[in-house]
Amino acid sequence: MxxxxxxxxxxxxxxxxxxxxxxxxxxAEPQPLTELHYVNAFTLLVAVALSAQSTDAGVNKATQNLFSRVTTPQEMLDFGVEALTEEIKTIGLFRQKAKNVIALSQRLVDEYGGEVPQSRAALTTLPGVGRKTANVVLNAVFHFPxxxxxxxxxxxxxxxxxxxxxxxxxxxxxxxxxxxxxxxxxxxxxxxxxxxxxxxxxxxxxxxxxxxxxxxxxxxxx
Structure with a gap:
């Protein structure tokens, strides 16, 4: 057949x-921007990682207080997985996402001096970061098309x-x-x-x- x-x-x-x-x-929109709220490359990386199977509005609500206190990988590690889990519990898959964010923060501290790498290949090795997340960060923060x-x-x-x-x-x-x-x-x-x-x-x-x-x-x- x-x-x-x-x-x-x-x-x-x-x-x-x-x-x-x-x-x-x-x-119609000369300067379009991502609707996710962020303050730097790290917080955008976190926001996009959290946005999988969640709305941008829901992520913004969950991170509004978080990003007023936590803006670097080391600060995220100091904040800890339990506090982060509680902070983002209103979004889908929040427990696994909290573990991923802590794990990617540790990798950034250990391997990249606490900086977000400007490479798709490097970004996609981080826990919870896929090609789409990497491309958002490369585009919005590092102005790569x-x-x-x-x-x-x-x-x-x-x-x-x-x-x-x-x-x-x-x-x-x-x-x-x-x-x-x-x-x-x-x-x-x-x-x-x-x-x-x-x-x-x-x-x-x-x-x-x-x-x-x-x-x-x-x-x-x-």
Missing amino acids: ARASSPRIPQALPYATQMAIFSRFRE AQAVDTHIFRVGNRTRIAPGRDVEAVERAVEDNVPVEFQQNAHHWLILHGRYICQAKRPRCGICPIEDLCPYEEKTQ
Whole structure:
């Protein structure tokens, strides 16, 4: 019996359309920022690690008091896993996340002099830190045009054909390959915001979409 072939991934939108789309995103939000609250590279690293399967708003609420007292890996170690667990108990998987944050803080102190490394390979060796978390830190703090692909970007990338791909790494590569260079630094912020507030999963708000006329999505709604 012949195996069914996987659905063919469509080609990304042409260059001129990408230019038009991201020009509109930039006009609407010239300086997009992560919605996670942080004070330095370490607190952003912690916030993003905590945000897995949690909302940014929920993480911000849990870390508001924490980041007023703890801003370095050594301070986090001094704070301790029990106090941290209590502090972040309102977010999902808080016990394991607390253990990961303490473990990554120890690694930062022992191996990186208490500094957050400016390398994706180094960042992804830290407990609880994946490629997406590393890319957020590289982009937001170190201003490297890394593309942090979450569920919003994966959906928007495929639905609009801005950056189609079968998995998150394929979509990440598609953003890098197809989005014009002048928009690379902020591309993932624009795509996250678009997916979070307009191109939503169940009921995309096509009636207010700034790129509706450029989007090939067939199941458009009003």
